Amino acid sequence: KKTKDGLVGRIDALVLGKKEIDADTLEELEEILITSDIGVKTTVELIRSLEQRLGRNELKDGEALRAALKADILARLNAHHSVLDTDARHPFVLLVIGVNGVGKTTTIGKLASRFTGKGKRVLLAAADTFRAAAAEQLEAWGERSGVDVVRHKEGADPSAVVFDACKAAVARQVDILIVDTAGRLHTKVNLMEEMKKIHRVIGREIPGAPHETLLVLDAATGQNAVSQARLFKEAAGVTGIALTKLDGTAKGGIVVAVSHEFGLPVRYIGVGEAIDDLRDFNPQEFTDALFQA
Amino acid sequence: MFDSLSEKLESVFKKLRGQGVMTEDNIKEALREVRLALLEADVNFKVVKDFVESVRVKAVGTEVVQSLTPGQQVIKIVHDELVAVMGGNEDNGLNLSAKPPVAIMMVGLQGAGKTTTCGKLGRHLKNQKRRPLLVPADVYRPAAIEQLTTVGRQLGLEVFNSSADQKPVDICSAAMRFAELNGFDTVILDTAGRHQIDDFLMNELAEIKAAVLPLEILFVADAMTGQEAVNVAGGFNERLDITGVVLTKLDGDAKGGAALSVRAVTGKPVKFVGLGEKLDALEVFHADRLVSRILGMGDVLTLVEKA
Ligand SMILES: Nc1nc2c(ncn2[C@@H]2O[C@H](COP(=O)(O)OP(=O)(O)OP(=O)(O)O)[C@@H](O)[C@H]2O)c(=O)[nH]1
Ligand SMILES: Nc1nc2c(ncn2[C@@H]2O[C@H](COP(=O)(O)OP(=O)(O)OP(=O)(O)O)[C@@H](O)[C@H]2O)c(=O)[nH]1
Ligand SMILES: [Mg+2]
Ligand SMILES: [Mg+2]
Numbered sequence: 270k271k272t273k274d275g276l277v278g279r280i281d282a283l284v285l286g287k288k289e290i291d292a293d294t295l296e297e298l299e300e301i302l303i304t305s306d307i308g309v310k311t312t313v314e315l316i317r318s319l320e321q322r323l324g325r326n327e328l329k330d331g332e333a334l335r336a337a338l339k340a341d342i343l344a345r346l347n348a349h350h351s352v353l354d355t356d357a358r359h360p361f362v363l364l365v366i367g368v369n370g371v372g373k374t375t376t377i378g379k380l381a382s383r384f385t386g387k388g389k390r391v392l393l394a395a396a397d398t399f400r401a402a403a404a405e406q407l408e409a410w411g412e413r414s415g416v417d418v419v420r421h422k423e424g425a426d427p428s429a430v431v432f433d434a435c436k437a438a439v440a441r442q443v444d445i446l447i448v449d450t451a452g453r454l455h456t457k458v459n460l461m462e463e464m465k466k467i468h469r470v471i472g473r474e475i476p477g478a479p480h481e482t483l484l485v486l487d488a489a490t491g492q493n494a495v496s497q498a499r500l501f502k503e504a505a506g507v508t509g510i511a512l513t514k515l516d517g518t519a520k521g522g523i524v525v526a527v528s529h530e531f532g533l534p535v536r537y538i539g540v541g542e543a544i545d546d547l548r549d550f551n552p553q554e555f556t557d558a559l560f561q562a
Numbered sequence: 563m564f565d566s567l568s569e570k571l572e573s574v575f576k577k578l579r580g581q582g583v584m585t586e587d588n589i590k591e592a593l594r595e596v597r598l599a600l601l602e603a604d605v606n607f608k609v610v611k612d613f614v615e616s617v618r619v620k621a622v623g624t625e626v627v628q629s630l631t632p633g634q635q636v637i638k639i640v641h642d643e644l645v646a647v648m649g650g651n652e653d654n655g656l657n658l659s660a661k662p663p664v665a666i667m668m669v670g671l672q673g674a675g676k677t678t679t680c681g682k683l684g685r686h687l688k689n690q691k692r693r694p695l696l697v698p699a700d701v702y703r704p705a706a707i708e709q710l711t712t713v714g715r716q717l718g719l720e721v722f723n724s725s726a727d728q729k730p731v732d733i734c735s736a737a738m739r740f741a742e743l744n745g746f747d748t749v750i751l752d753t754a755g756r757h758q759i760d761d762f763l764m765n766e767l768a769e770i771k772a773a774v775l776p777l778e779i780l781f782v783a784d785a786m787t788g789q790e791a792v793n794v795a796g797g798f799n800e801r802l803d804i805t806g807v808v809l810t811k812l813d814g815d816a817k818g819g820a821a822l823s824v825r826a827v828t829g830k831p832v833k834f835v836g837l838g839e840k841l842d843a844l845e846v847f848h849a850d851r852l853v854s855r856i857l858g859m860g861d862v863l864t865l866v867e868k869a
Contacts, residue, residue, distance in 0.1 A: 304607035306788040309598070369811060369839065370673025370784070378704075400839070401677075401712035402705045409704030423712070452839075454814035489671065491604035491788020493816040514672060517757035519790040542672070542702065 295320060298338075305559070306491050306519075307342075308526030315341050339560055345529040346552035353481055353509060353536045355384070355445055360392075360438045362446045362471055362478035366464060366505060367485035368497055369452030372513035372539055374403065376485055377447050378410025379539070379547035385414045389444040394434030395420035396427040396467055397451035407449050413544055427451065427463060428470045435474035448479070455500035468505050482507050483536065488514045488521035498527045507531070513539035516546070520559050567599040567640075567857050571633035584621050584632065592636050593618055603819030603856045606792040609826040617643055641853055648825055648849035654833045655846075657777050657805065662747035663695070663738060665774045668808075669767055669798055670782035672755030675810035675836055677706065679782055680752045681713035682836065682844035687748055688719065695746035697722040697737040699730040699770070700754035710752050717841055720746070730754070731769045738774050751776065758797025767802055779804045780833065783824055785812045791820035792827045799828040809852075810836035813843065817856050 295316055302312040318341055319334065328334050355361040363380070365373045377393060384391045393411050395418050397403035404420040411418040419434040431448060438446040450467060453460035471478045484507040486494050501507050510528065512521050515538050524535055535550040571592055593614050600610045620639050626632050658664050666683065668676040677700070684694040696714045698721065700706035707724060714721035722740060724733040734751050741749045751770065756763035771779065781795060781804045798804055807828070809821050812835045821832055832847040 301607075303601045304789050306790075309602050368786070368814070370675060372673065400709075401716070402708035405708045406703070406705035454811065456815045457813075487673065487784075487786075489784070489788060489790045489794070490786045491790075491816075491820065492602055493604070493786040493814070496815055514757075517671070517790075518759060518793045519788070523788065 295323070298334075306522040308492060308495060308523055308530075310495075311345070311526040311529060335560075339556060342525055342559065343552055343556045345525055346535070346556065349528050349532050349534045350550070350552050351534045352549060355389070355480075358477065358480050360443050360446050360475065360478075361480050362435070362438070362448065362475055364448045364450070364468065364471065364479035364482045364505070365485060365511075366450050366482065366501055366507070367452065368454050371452070371485045371487040371490075372511075373452065373485045374406050374410065374449050375542065376483075376511050376513060376537065376539055376547065377407065377449050378413065379544055380447060380537075381411065381416045382414040382544045383547060384445050385416060390442070391416045391445045391447065392434065392438050392441065392443040393418045394431055394446060394448040396430045396434075396448050398423055398425045398427050398430060399451040403449070403451065410544075428466050431467050431470050432474060435471060435478075439475065446475075455497050455504075461500070461504045465504055481509055481536075483509050483511050484533070485511045485513060486521075486524065486527065488512055488519040489517065490523060492523070494523040494527055495530065498531050498533065502531055502533075507533060509534050509536040511535075511537040511539065512550070515558075516540045521555075522559060524555075525559075567595060568633065568637050570595045570599070571636055572631065573633075582626060584624050584626065584635070586618075586622055588632070589618065589621050589636065592633070593621075596636070596640055599857065600819060600822075603817035604786075604788050604791070604823075605819035605856070606789050606823035606826070609792070609823050612826075613643065613647065613822075637857065641857060644822070644853040644856065645849045647822065648852060649831050650849060652831060654806070654831050656833065658692075658748060660777055663741035663749050664747065664778075665734075665738065665749045665751060665776035666778040666780065667751045667753065667767075667770065667774070667776040668780055668782055669753055669802060669804070670755060671757065671784070671794055672703075674755060674782040674784045675808070676755065676782045677709050677713065677752050678839065678841070679780075679808050679810060679834075679836060679844070680710060680750045681717055681719070681841045683834070684714070684719045684750055685717050685841055686844055687750075688717070692748050693746045694748040694750055695720055695722055695737065695741045695744075697734060697749055697751045698724050699733045699737075699751050701726040701728060701730055701733075702754045706752075706754065713841065730766055731773050734770045735773050749774070758794050758801070764797075764801050771802055778806060780806050780808050781824070781828070781830070782808045782810060783820060785809050785818040785820065785835075786814070786816040787820040789823075791823040795824040796827045799830065804828060804830055806831050806833040808832070808834045808836060809847070813837045817858075818852055819856050821852055822856070 299316045395404040395407045540546045687694045698707040698710040711721045722737040837843040
């Protein structure tokens with residue numbers, strides 16, 4: 270059953286035994302891509318490129334079609350791929366943002382462990398002062414890797430937390446400051462203003478910071494991720510993506526669209542709820558998984 | 563980003579104005595637009611396929627009503643069919659009629675909104691003069707128990723005392739006894755988020771179900787979910803035979819087409835929608851509102867209703 274549903278299974282079913290690839294096949298292919306959450310716009314572009322090659326008689330059979338499609342997707346991911354380098358600045362400030370429940374706090378917990386594991390001194394800022402027990406959650410993560418958390422009371426001004434955290438980061442000469450923010454839907458003007466203010470305060474306290482603004486996306490998200498990326502980028506100048514929850518059945522195809530459309534590198538992927546369930550993003554592996562039945 | 567479906571259909575049918583009957587031929591392009599609109603709204607592709615076919619069957623041979631353009635007519639058929647698929651105006655109320663205490667269990671993927679919805683439902687039930695008890699049975703997520711405890715405090719609702727070193731099924735069973743002894747009529751169980759393919763954690767839910775026999779098992783689904791909704795909802799339903807769905811985070815700009823997929827694959831009604839992080843942001847589900855949202859129509863709808 271799973272095989273039939275996978276991208277590869279569906280493409281194979283589509284082109285198997287067909288000596289020639291016609292327009293109908295491409296139309297079906299379009300639907301297959303859309304339904305892999307790759308996004309309507311990217312799908313149309315990918316199909317257009319296949320059509321051109323078809324016109325040049327470059328694609329003789331299903332195998333060639335599949336290879337071409339895979340290469341196209343990989344090229345899109347590779348075009349913007351770059352690994353996050355936290356050594357260049359001191360302290361390096363990482364601001365983590367995204368809609369509700371995507372995995373921001375968890376990703377920060379994992380990052381703290383990864384960085385301390387490399388001998389870095391890390392400080393966390395609990396700038397989600399809204400959600401119930403958000404700071405307690407971040408503190409629990411901090412404890413797991415022996416990292417301090419700057420926090421205020423629930424309901425406090427998140428910018429004030431960030432202000433204190435920046436001061437502390439400089440005073441304590443930490444290597445990396447990671448700022449957790451409250452989940453917010455990108456369409457909420459007041460919450461986006463609050464986030465811009467957080468961003469401004471960081472920049473005022475530590476010139477050039479934040480050095481990375483990481484947008485966290487949930488792999489199960491569909492077309493809405495495009496809107497999320499657009500509005501978060503407009504508001505806070507997103508510089509990278511973390512894609513979470515790839516350990517389920519979701520393939521996270523929407524990052525192909527998001528990365529390409531907004532020129533954003535995918536930095537990390539989340540593959541579970543445990544502290545070491547964080548990986549560097551690898552375009553080749555991701556594309557392979559996307560095409561895996 | 564995309565013109566609304568109604569605008570697209572208007573332009574599709576521009577050339578057809580004056581034709582009296584919809585034919586296989588003249589609705590082909592319109593149905594393609596319908597299909598794309600639904601896919602863009604995150605409705606699962608298989609669900610879309612079946613749906614478009616049923617619309618085709620309904621539409622072919624239909625006479626175009628004088629007061630409507632053919633585009634509006636197709637929209638009306640699509641709209642009515644979608645509302646029907648979503649259960650029309652069926653009663654989506656909670657089933658709580660049994661000897662108290664009755665249990666409501668929240669299940670779903672990580673971060674879907676279960677804990678928040680526990681609080682919202684508790685508030686909703688309190689307003690209906692019931693006495694709900696909130697039960698934190700998520701022993702995995704850091705500070706999950708504190709989260710529900712805080713929510714309960716904010717709402718003036720009692721939260722069962724549990725700790726992360728207990729087994730979730732033991733917490734739930736003990737909470738039922740506690741409720742019985744202390745006069746709580748409704749027990750709302752918050753469970754940890756999990757993937758439907760996680761056998762260990764899915765077993766845990768089945769155990770809780772067997773131990774407390776909840777009247778309601780609500781699958782909490784994020785409105786931003788894409789094509790995966792079918793696999794996830796299908797998995798939870800197969801294992802637990804859910805009784806309903808709560809669609810959260812509809813306060814953003816997600817179309818929420820996943821709800822259609824969930825409904826189609828489980829046959830279970832959406833009972834509530836979550837419209838915000840605040841604990842009063844819960845509403846009873848209305849099929850027609852969701853359908854209008856998916857189709858991206860406001861004015862057209864009133865136009866259609868007049869016809
Ligand atoms: N399976 C899995 N679960 C994850 C992953 N990342 C996060 N989660 C889970 O997703 C849920 C939400 O994670 P959080 O880190 O609290 O998300 P958040 O974005 O901080 O949420 P808010 O602050 O409420 O907006 C938790 O149950 C996490 O354990 C992942 O990569 N895989
Ligand atoms: N905007 C909005 N946010 C919501 C809604 N429902 C829940 N949330 C937010 O979504 C995030 C996750 O909610 P939780 O209630 O913690 O989700 P959960 O399913 O219990 O998460 P886990 O226990 O980690 O699996 C939080 O930031 C909530 O405030 C909603 O209807 N609208
Ligand atoms: Mg958080
Ligand atoms: Mg929870």
